Amino acid sequence: MNVPNRKLRxxxxxxxxxxxxxxxxxxxxxxxxxxSGVIDVAAExxxxxxxxxxxxxxxxxxxxxxxxxxxxxxxxxxxxxxIRSRLTAAEADIARIAGQLGSLPEA
Numbered sequence: 001m002n003v004p005n006r007k008l009r010x011x012x013x014x015x016x017x018x019x020x021x022x023x024x025x026x027x028x029x030x031x032x033x034x035x036s037g038v039i040d041v042a043a044e045x046x047x048x049x050x051x052x053x054x055x056x057x058x059x060x061x062x063x064x065x066x067x068x069x070x071x072x073x074x075x076x077x078x079x080x081x082x083i084r085s086r087l088t089a090a091e092a093d094i095a096r097i098a099g100q101l102g103s104l105p106e107a
Contacts (some may be wrong), residue, residue, distance in 0.1 A: 058089075059090035
């Protein structure tokens with residue numbers, strides 16, 4: 001069977017694994033990898049918790065600026081758009097990191 005060159009990327013707890021030239025890949029197929037013993041869960045939880053704190057701080061700072069009417073009145077539109085973009089990115093980071101933390105097994 002001649003299968004075109006295919007690439008499957010799997011992301012788990014912030015780690016990416018790429019598999020190439022998969023025979024018979026069909027939509028909806030799943031791949032399970034046993035990574036027990038490979039990931040230091042306590043260290044990963046600590047790293048993600050730190051990243052979550054950074055994202056939450058970024059969100060708070062952006063919300064504070066966007067909630068300040070005097071700042072909004074004086075700031076150039078380009079700056080305001082940038083802060084709104086940072087807020088959106090921080091919210092996405094918080095959701096992503098919280099999901100990763102929730103998927104980690106208990107240490």
